[in-house]
Amino acid sequence: MSATAWLELIASGLITGGIYALVALGLNLQYGLMRILNIAHGEFLMLGAYLTWMAQASFGISPLWMVPVSFVLLMLLGVAIHWLFFRRLAATSPNLDIFEARGLMVAFGLMFLVQNLVSYVWGGDLRGYDFLTEPLAVGGAQFAANKLLVLALALAFSGALIVLFRMTLLGKGVRALMQSPVGAQLVGIDTKRLHPAMFGIGLGLSGVAGCLLSMAYTISPAMGEPYTVTALIVITLGGFGSMSGALAGGLLLGVVEAIGMHFTNPSLKALLSYVVFIGVLLLRPKGLFSK
Amino acid sequence: MNSRQLLIRDALVLFGLTGWALSLPYYGSEFAVSMALTCLMYVALSSSWGLFCGSTRYLSLATSAFFGIGAYTSALMLERIGWTESILLGAAIATAVAVAMGAAVLHLRGTYFAVLTFGMTELIRHAISYFEKSVTGTVGRVLAVVPERDTIYLTVLVLAAGTVALSIAVRRTRFGLALMGIGADEQRAQTLGVNTRRVKLAGFAMTAAVAGAMGAAVSVRWTYIDPHTVFNPFIGFQTVLIALIGGPVTLWGPLIAAVVFSLLAETLRLQAPQVYMMSLGMLLILSVLYLPGGLASLRWVTLRQWRDDTRAWWRERRYEWSGEKEREKRRARERRLV
Numbered sequence: 252m253s254a255t256a257w258l259e260l261i262a263s264g265l266i267t268g269g270i271y272a273l274v275a276l277g278l279n280l281q282y283g284l285m286r287i288l289n290i291a292h293g294e295f296l297m298l299g300a301y302l303t304w305m306a307q308a309s310f311g312i313s314p315l316w317m318v319p320v321s322f323v324l325l326m327l328l329g330v331a332i333h334w335l336f337f338r339r340l341a342a343t344s345p346n347l348d349i350f351e352a353r354g355l356m357v358a359f360g361l362m363f364l365v366q367n368l369v370s371y372v373w374g375g376d377l378r379g380y381d382f383l384t385e386p387l388a389v390g391g392a393q394f395a396a397n398k399l400l401v402l403a404l405a406l407a408f409s410g411a412l413i414v415l416f417r418m419t420l421l422g423k424g425v426r427a428l429m430q431s432p433v434g435a436q437l438v439g440i441d442t443k444r445l446h447p448a449m450f451g452i453g454l455g456l457s458g459v460a461g462c463l464l465s466m467a468y469t470i471s472p473a474m475g476e477p478y479t480v481t482a483l484i485v486i487t488l489g490g491f492g493s494m495s496g497a498l499a500g501g502l503l504l505g506v507v508e509a510i511g512m513h514f515t516n517p518s519l520k521a522l523l524s525y526v527v528f529i530g531v532l533l534l535r536p537k538g539l540f541s542k
Numbered sequence: 543m544n545s546r547q548l549l550i551r552d553a554l555v556l557f558g559l560t561g562w563a564l565s566l567p568y569y570g571s572e573f574a575v576s577m578a579l580t581c582l583m584y585v586a587l588s589s590s591w592g593l594f595c596g597s598t599r600y601l602s603l604a605t606s607a608f609f610g611i612g613a614y615t616s617a618l619m620l621e622r623i624g625w626t627e628s629i630l631l632g633a634a635i636a637t638a639v640a641v642a643m644g645a646a647v648l649h650l651r652g653t654y655f656a657v658l659t660f661g662m663t664e665l666i667r668h669a670i671s672y673f674e675k676s677v678t679g680t681v682g683r684v685l686a687v688v689p690e691r692d693t694i695y696l697t698v699l700v701l702a703a704g705t706v707a708l709s710i711a712v713r714r715t716r717f718g719l720a721l722m723g724i725g726a727d728e729q730r731a732q733t734l735g736v737n738t739r740r741v742k743l744a745g746f747a748m749t750a751a752v753a754g755a756m757g758a759a760v761s762v763r764w765t766y767i768d769p770h771t772v773f774n775p776f777i778g779f780q781t782v783l784i785a786l787i788g789g790p791v792t793l794w795g796p797l798i799a800a801v802v803f804s805l806l807a808e809t810l811r812l813q814a815p816q817v818y819m820m821s822l823g824m825l826l827i828l829s830v831l832y833l834p835g836g837l838a839s840l841r842w843v844t845l846r847q848w849r850d851d852t853r854a855w856w857r858e859r860r861y862e863w864s865g866e867k868e869r870e871k872r873r874a875r876e877r878r879l880v
Contacts, residue, residue, distance in 0.1 A: 353834065
């Protein structure tokens with residue numbers, strides 16, 4: 252294989268990896284902070300993708316405008332969902348273990364609800380639109396411009412989130428909550444406000460990921476579930492609750508999948524990611540990068 | 543009621559229900575029998591799920607893996623060995639897989655366990671479809687020789703009634719108590735001399751055996767199977783759903799919920815499949831939020847509690863909306879100033 256072919260292969264891995272990282276960051280925020288394992292996370296990605304498609308196809312709005320719009324819409328939806336379901340769940344559950352199990356069940360319910368609502372409203376067909384499809388030559392290799400844009404935006408959003416958590420007081424509060432919920436409350440961190448906000452930001456990120464995905468790939472109501480599973484794999488790779496771990500894990504998984512698929516067989520892709528997932532969970536349950 | 547009276551009651555109820563189900567094929571339509579089959583299938587699956595996962599609170603999503611293994615076993619072996627043998631073999635292979643899987647994952651609790659069992663199910667499904675595609679060169683399998691409808695119905699009925707009977711029996715043994723003990727506090731159970739590892743493994747294998755036998759018995763109705771239908775994760779989800787909505791720790795909860803679900807599924811699924819799935823999701827969320835003990839824990843007291851809660855909530859809102867709350871606050875402030 253030549254150097255350009257390697258470059259193209261790794262870049263295509265990084266592009267999918269960027270999306271993986273974005274979805275995983277949102278899920279990690281919800282699980283790391285609130286112990287809500289949101290199985291419905293990929294469904295909100297699908298919702299973001301459909302919103303973007305609808306805005307593009309029906310009203311002619313540029314998908315780029317839909318990036319912030321879908322973030323805000325999904326964030327509002329996330330705050331509403333937290334307020335409706337998880338607030339009551341947290342208040343009535345006797346301990347964290349039971350809350351986690353019940354939260355998982357509520358998320359399953361949400362998954363059924365959102366997925367079927369979308370296929371009821373928009374139908375089960377594959378959808379898509381053309382956006383920036385002309386190829387772009389970078390260092391002798393050819394890339395579709397929309398995919399490069401997807402990668403750049405995904406990295407920008409993930410980077411912004413990580414910087415937000417490292418540098419600001421808000422981020423410090425969130426990290427404190429992850430370390431010790433009781434301790435954080437004792438020093439005056441307002442969980443009642445932070446929890447819905449962070450749940451919303453998590454969903455908003457998955458909405459952005461869906462919006463980006465729809466620029467480069469076709470979309471369907473069933474597209475969300477594989478991304479949920481991949482996000483789960485990524486956060487186990489990076490370690491539950493670790494943000495930079497999720498980013499690195501997402502990019503790594505994307506590249507591993509691309510290389511593995513190139514050298515073996517595309518139908519092995521799902522098998523490959525499950526083997527990685529189960530292997531990591533059994534051998535290094537705290538994540539690849541933990542000390 | 544003391545424990546002996548409870549046993550007699552449960553046995554009588556089971557006896558009566560079995561007798562009624564036994565007579566159904568002789569007067570019911572084809573549609574009713576097919577509905578009863580689905581119903582019995584979910585009764586067995588969710589009762590056996592509740593038996594282990596409900597009492598120990600280990601949330602397993604692997605039911606569809608065992609179901610699919612059973613289905614494939616009977617699809618491959620039915621022409622070579624008999625009907626009963628292929629069902630037994632299906633149960634045996636599912637049990638063996640469960641023991642291997644359980645040895646690897648049963649030391650993990652909570653979400654880790656749920657996610658891992660789900661991952662393993664998907665792994666098995668993808669591995670089998672890859673094997674079929676690349677080695678045998680087929681996507682699915684056609685079942686040429688199938689037993690008669692009444693034979694299948696009788697087998698499924700025996701399996702369902704047997705599972706409920708097993709559930710009644712296990713509750714009264716040391717083993718059942720050990721399972722409950724693990725659910726309440728695993729470390730304490732261990733300290734009190736329960737070999738938790740072995741108990742959990744045995745319980746997990748028991749659920750798998752029932753699911754495997756059920757898969758072997760039901761799949762012949764479909765006459766064509768492929769990995770995506772028999773390993774469909776939805777079978778596992780729906781089992782968990784039914785058990786949770788009915789009440790996973792209770793004996794009759796899964797049965798009640800299975801009947802409700804089969805009726806709902808048959809009436810809604812054909813006309814509006816999405817509406818069916820949405821109502822499933824909504825029901826699950828509502829039952830987790832407002833009825834965590836499941837349908838079987840519903841009593842007059844619960845209904846009264848709901849009524850009182852709604853009234854209290856409404857009184858609060860009226861107090862707020864009428865502006866009385868604001869006035870009250872202002873008066874308090876003025877009193878402080880004076």
